[in-house]
Amino acid sequence: MPxxxxxxxxxxxxxxxxxxxxxxxxxxxxxxxxxxxxxxTDKAVMELEATxxxxxxxxxxxxxxxGVPVNAVIAVLAEDGEEVAEVAKxxxxxxxxxxxxxxPTAEQPKExxxxxxxxxxxxxxxxAPSPAPAATPAPxxxxxAGRVFASPLAKRLAKEHGIDLSMIAGxxxxxxxxxADVEAAIASGAGRAGVAAATAxxxxxxxxxxxxxxLYPQGSYDLKPVDSMRKAIASRLTLSKQTVPHFxxxxxxxxxxxxxxRAAINAQAPxxxxxxxxxxxxxxxxxxxxxxxxxxxxxxxxxxxxxxGMLHHHHVDVAVAVAIPGGLITPIIRQAEELDLxxxxxxxxxxxxxxxxxxxxxxxxxxGTTSISNLGMFGIDQFAAVINPPQATILAVGxxxxxxxxxxxxxxxxxxxxxxxxxxxxxxxxAVAAQALTAFRRYIEEPALxxxxx
Amino acid sequence: MADNTFDLxxxxxxxxxxxxxxxxxxxxxxxxxxxxKHLGGICLNWGxxxxxxxxxxxxVLRLMCEAKSFGLKPVEPAFDFPAIIKRSRQVSARLSxxxxxxxxxxxxxxxxxRGRLLGKGRLAVEKDGKPQGEYSAxxxxxxxxxxxxxxxxxxxxxxxxxxxxxALNPDRLPRSLLVIGSGAIGMEFADFYHxxxxxxxxxxxAPRILxxxxxxxxxxxxxxxxxxxxxxxxxAKVAKLEKGAETVTATVETKDGIEEITVxxxxxATGVVANVENIxxxxxxxxxxxxxxxxxxxxxxxxxxxxxxGDVAGAPMLAHKASHEAVIxxxxxxxxxxxxxxxxxxxxxxxxxxPQVASVGLSEEQAKKAGRQVKVGRFPLIANGKxxxxxxxxxxxxxxxxAKTGELLGAHMVGPEVTEMIxxxxxxxxxxxxxxxxxxxxxPHPTISESMHESVLAAFGQALHI
Numbered sequence: 001m002p003x004x005x006x007x008x009x010x011x012x013x014x015x016x017x018x019x020x021x022x023x024x025x026x027x028x029x030x031x032x033x034x035x036x037x038x039x040x041t042d043k044a045v046m047e048l049e050a051t052x053x054x055x056x057x058x059x060x061x062x063x064x065x066x067g068v069p070v071n072a073v074i075a076v077l078a079e080d081g082e083e084v085a086e087v088a089k090x091x092x093x094x095x096x097x098x099x100x101x102x103x104p105t106a107e108q109p110k111e112x113x114x115x116x117x118x119x120x121x122x123x124x125x126x127x128a129p130s131p132a133p134a135a136t137p138a139p140x141x142x143x144x145a146g147r148v149f150a151s152p153l154a155k156r157l158a159k160e161h162g163i164d165l166s167m168i169a170g171x172x173x174x175x176x177x178x179x180a181d182v183e184a185a186i187a188s189g190a191g192r193a194g195v196a197a198a199t200a201x202x203x204x205x206x207x208x209x210x211x212x213x214x215l216y217p218q219g220s221y222d223l224k225p226v227d228s229m230r231k232a233i234a235s236r237l238t239l240s241k242q243t244v245p246h247f248x249x250x251x252x253x254x255x256x257x258x259x260x261x262r263a264a265i266n267a268q269a270p271x272x273x274x275x276x277x278x279x280x281x282x283x284x285x286x287x288x289x290x291x292x293x294x295x296x297x298x299x300x301x302x303x304x305x306x307x308x309g310m311l312h313h314h315h316v317d318v319a320v321a322v323a324i325p326g327g328l329i330t331p332i333i334r335q336a337e338e339l340d341l342x343x344x345x346x347x348x349x350x351x352x353x354x355x356x357x358x359x360x361x362x363x364x365x366x367x368g369t370t371s372i373s374n375l376g377m378f379g380i381d382q383f384a385a386v387i388n389p390p391q392a393t394i395l396a397v398g399x400x401x402x403x404x405x406x407x408x409x410x411x412x413x414x415x416x417x418x419x420x421x422x423x424x425x426x427x428x429x430x431a432v433a434a435q436a437l438t439a440f441r442r443y444i445e446e447p448a449l450x451x452x453x454x
Numbered sequence: 455m456a457d458n459t460f461d462l463x464x465x466x467x468x469x470x471x472x473x474x475x476x477x478x479x480x481x482x483x484x485x486x487x488x489x490x491k492h493l494g495g496i497c498l499n500w501g502x503x504x505x506x507x508x509x510x511x512x513x514v515l516r517l518m519c520e521a522k523s524f525g526l527k528p529v530e531p532a533f534d535f536p537a538i539i540k541r542s543r544q545v546s547a548r549l550s551x552x553x554x555x556x557x558x559x560x561x562x563x564x565x566x567x568r569g570r571l572l573g574k575g576r577l578a579v580e581k582d583g584k585p586q587g588e589y590s591a592x593x594x595x596x597x598x599x600x601x602x603x604x605x606x607x608x609x610x611x612x613x614x615x616x617x618x619x620x621a622l623n624p625d626r627l628p629r630s631l632l633v634i635g636s637g638a639i640g641m642e643f644a645d646f647y648h649x650x651x652x653x654x655x656x657x658x659x660a661p662r663i664l665x666x667x668x669x670x671x672x673x674x675x676x677x678x679x680x681x682x683x684x685x686x687x688x689x690a691k692v693a694k695l696e697k698g699a700e701t702v703t704a705t706v707e708t709k710d711g712i713e714e715i716t717v718x719x720x721x722x723a724t725g726v727v728a729n730v731e732n733i734x735x736x737x738x739x740x741x742x743x744x745x746x747x748x749x750x751x752x753x754x755x756x757x758x759x760x761x762x763x764g765d766v767a768g769a770p771m772l773a774h775k776a777s778h779e780a781v782i783x784x785x786x787x788x789x790x791x792x793x794x795x796x797x798x799x800x801x802x803x804x805x806x807x808x809p810q811v812a813s814v815g816l817s818e819e820q821a822k823k824a825g826r827q828v829k830v831g832r833f834p835l836i837a838n839g840k841x842x843x844x845x846x847x848x849x850x851x852x853x854x855x856x857a858k859t860g861e862l863l864g865a866h867m868v869g870p871e872v873t874e875m876i877x878x879x880x881x882x883x884x885x886x887x888x889x890x891x892x893x894x895x896x897x898p899h900p901t902i903s904e905s906m907h908e909s910v911l912a913a914f915g916q917a918l919h920i
Contacts, residue, residue, distance in 0.1 A: 002789055003791075004791060089482050090481065090482050090788070091480070091481065091482060151885060151887075152885070152886060152887055152888045152891050153859060153861050153886035153887065153888050154886060156859055156860060156888055157859060160859070172794070173792060173794070174792070178886055179861075179886050
């Protein structure tokens, strides 16, 4: 049976792409896993891997073609024993209905670094389920984030039985989940919310919805649907708490000198016609800079744990949590250790504004080597934050407020800010984390050191 | 490839066979179709299409009779029976030509004659008893359709006792007609001839007419037609036919005893049987079970490389089911991805008598028998603005839902053009709708289709206009 090779969706939002280059010629043998083409999107060039074996019977979309819609047939593969010439004659459009089911998988973007390539869960999810109707659909690996296509009846049945639709494979047109798939999942026990969490890790954990809802009388609550951001937060942080061994270190930082420096610097800012100062540094800008320099000084804390080994990051990319309605997002200040304070301040203002407008590009909030979460403005003294995987650290910053401290055996009032570092113990040991936090305190308490090189 | 070797050959050019041939040709296969009589099969020539032409004449005639009620000056309604029949034949001829054109356009070889399987992908064709040649094909699809069932003693004789062939092209308009069987064929002819002032009696062995439909539908249609003057004998059986020169006397066993009915013509509409004889099924190793060719969900028979679609592959014997099986069968052969087997629960059925009947899915009774808890909605057309404006309020819409899941299990409609509307529910069922999506669907006003919405609302106690 000839196999259609389709334009893959390389990201949940991708609708079309460009065939940058064909790496196989018509008639050439193809093995599963071979890179057969390069696909260019607005974000990156990615490699298209074959998932099936055979001979490349026909290239339908020539090299250099732009705007090729996702799931369009771009080539046809003849299977063993099939005449390449015969298969090439088949109208490719007739092979298309397989849709997303048959979409080949793509390598991770090159820019993300090949070493980082995640286990290919996507690949498993994208493979076509057997078209045989009698076969029980196998539980699929979790799909990539994004919309799950299911019939209304399938959705309702899934809800009633506590089935997580993202955990089951669809046998309907274009991989749509239909009633039969949900019934099979109910029968086999696959896709139960609890099972899902255990097998997938990334899924929302805990009790099945039905059990939760049973605890509260109907009418005593409003059930409001959640958006994809909420779901992403839920799954990422569940993953974090379930798989990352957290530990926590806290220090008090006296920030009177920092406040003085900040006041002095801001006072020097020239004003424009409207009386608006050219810069206005926030305490958080200093915190970002101090933490970036601390990690530069203690590079063993600027790492990421992977199964293959530890990633020692060359730069400190600081993700800063920004609260937005309905959730939060963490835009990233790249190479923060290299930036001066006005640059950090300006970048942060721009990112925060666009984060609130939900206008950030994925590359502006994906990645990062560490995070900062600051709840000082809400009057929080101290708290511990959940690590944002695959980062190894997150710094939780409390409010700087006057407190009585002992100095030379005497009680004095100082402005004190408590920071708590959460660290991934797989990647960062207590002593290393302590060094990093101590370095941070040194920078934040003596802001002159932030000038760099110290 | 030699001229008598094909990728795919189809036996029979009805709505199953010719569609299979077109799809195969579209998919790049060298295709031939073998047809003994006429392209388009029974459907186009002696079934679906010509009967619709006749019923259209009956409908216009009825409207003429009702002209006064629309504020029109009454005309003297009259009809020209031979002209009505001629029009019906012309409609069929035109469509049959259309099929011939489609075959040509798709470069499908049409072989005239009767095909016979020889086994191992070979096929012989003969015409008028003379061999026409031997062919071979990788895939052979049997689409030989069905023919009128001949019950012992009630066999059509081509003159006094009709099958649908004679009913479609009679020598003259009889004064009285006895219709045996009240399925779609029986009811459509009963209605047509009654519209032309023929005295019509319908004998049905089941306790209700249109036995395949929901019981409420049967009762509604019976009442309407009985009121119009058609006589129904239900739970009754024709035991004997005694033929005279121009009349037939039928002995009918009814609940109340034996009744003798003398009519000018009898129409035997007691169903159809599959054409499984003399096409070499045995030689080719194709298994026949219960009178039809046994197939799997991809229309494959017990013989490798041989497939069967349409009436010859089993009930429901409907043209649209045949065409759909044709496409599935051919696409599966061609290895098209994403082909799904036909869902038998979603095959709509239509009867074009007045009032029209259309249905899809389970009747209320069937749903209950299947152990489903049901919610049933009903909406009468008497409460529908458009139906009142049309002066055509005889009908209703009934919907059957699963009470637990909200799945639409069945829909049953009686009334004007319901045959055009049933596909709304069919689409919904194919997309696995629940009541929620149907409730949220906006139905245009004013249309009879609003009753489809109201029926859904009614099933959940939310109907607005009743």
